[in-house]
Amino acid sequence: MEILGYKYTTEQEAIDARKQCADYYGLPKTPEDETLYWVDYNTAELDTPIFWYITFDDSIEMILGTPETFEVTFPDTPII
Amino acid sequence: MGLGLGLGIWWPTQTSIIPGLLKALCARATYCENKLCTTATLEEIAAVRYTAPVLPTGLLADYPGASAAYSLRNLIDTTTSVVRIRRSSDNTEQDFTASEITDGTLTTFTGANDGFVTTWYDQSGNGVNAVQSTAIEQPKLVSNGVVELDNGKPCIIWDNTNDRMQINTSYSGSNLLSIFSVYNKTTPNPSDDSAYLVFADASLNVPDGVLAWRNAAKIGAYRSGAHSVNGSIPYDAQVNSNFIYRSTQVDFYNNSTLIGSKTASNAIANFDYTFIQIGRTGGNTSFKNQELIIYPSDQSTNRTGIETNINTEYTIY
Numbered sequence: 001m002e003i004l005g006y007k008y009t010t011e012q013e014a015i016d017a018r019k020q021c022a023d024y025y026g027l028p029k030t031p032e033d034e035t036l037y038w039v040d041y042n043t044a045e046l047d048t049p050i051f052w053y054i055t056f057d058d059s060i061e062m063i064l065g066t067p068e069t070f071e072v073t074f075p076d077t078p079i080i
Numbered sequence: 081m082g083l084g085l086g087l088g089i090w091w092p093t094q095t096s097i098i099p100g101l102l103k104a105l106c107a108r109a110t111y112c113e114n115k116l117c118t119t120a121t122l123e124e125i126a127a128v129r130y131t132a133p134v135l136p137t138g139l140l141a142d143y144p145g146a147s148a149a150y151s152l153r154n155l156i157d158t159t160t161s162v163v164r165i166r167r168s169s170d171n172t173e174q175d176f177t178a179s180e181i182t183d184g185t186l187t188t189f190t191g192a193n194d195g196f197v198t199t200w201y202d203q204s205g206n207g208v209n210a211v212q213s214t215a216i217e218q219p220k221l222v223s224n225g226v227v228e229l230d231n232g233k234p235c236i237i238w239d240n241t242n243d244r245m246q247i248n249t250s251y252s253g254s255n256l257l258s259i260f261s262v263y264n265k266t267t268p269n270p271s272d273d274s275a276y277l278v279f280a281d282a283s284l285n286v287p288d289g290v291l292a293w294r295n296a297a298k299i300g301a302y303r304s305g306a307h308s309v310n311g312s313i314p315y316d317a318q319v320n321s322n323f324i325y326r327s328t329q330v331d332f333y334n335n336s337t338l339i340g341s342k343t344a345s346n347a348i349a350n351f352d353y354t355f356i357q358i359g360r361t362g363g364n365t366s367f368k369n370q371e372l373i374i375y376p377s378d379q380s381t382n383r384t385g386i387e388t389n390i391n392t393e394y395t396i397y
Binding site for chain 1: 164166170171172173198199211212213214215216217218242
């Protein structure tokens, strides 16, 4: 399945990108708040080599830059 | 008029009131407990000795035993906050009671902005709240300063992109499961293959069970590679939708009417999950949700009572 977003070769890069977005939006606002991140990353665990990615959203383009299009393999069962 | 006896004692001339006076005197008694004695009327002693407990009221009091229960109304009168909201203007979060959703408190908090649900509090007493810690995946309760409504009652809107909430709870396979919900599957775009509830173990990509909408207004359970029930359900209509899983059969009801049953093994094989998700990870899940109650038991005998309680609140049918 074709995904528009940001692709990372290590999980740490994806974690760092997630933190960049959270920092930009000042999250978490207080330690008591439930909201920790602005966006989260996913794992393309069926692809070889495995990679990590963040799906594009307008709200993160100014933080993570121009997105790219790439293929992600999903299981035969529907994505849930 | 009284008759003076010369001793400073007043005595009523109306003898008809004497029996009442004597009765009052006789009704007084001395009550001792822990070496402390009190003289009082029998009624006063009874009041001290026994104070009737205030029993909780509401759907969950009438039909106890839910493993998780979410609503924008109080399902039991001991409930305090029902949701926690993040306002879009500055990401501040705050808890709200059911009455504060409708009395203006919530919209005063959000201003003319949006309000997203970070936590849908569990009212069952088990503390299994539905949560979403990622901002852009949170469903919405307030749009531009206005509380979202369905049929005149507040509702949470799941968008078609990525909204979902997770519930960490465990259940292990007695094959008994009853689910009561009020939702509205809004028009699909671009696909109508979408999940409402996902029951999963460690990996959401291999669900143990899914309650989903699919192809031409069908609703059913997806499991082990097959859709097992296909009763018809209207889009863009609020429904009281219920699912009763028993050891040999699963029944689907909409608005108290049976719309499908299945005895296929893949529909009723052992449920064994540690995780429930409301909404679908991959999007294509646009719906409104007002109530979701999950019992780890067969509630067939209580089904009509629970449905009646729900319909009394929402006037769906």
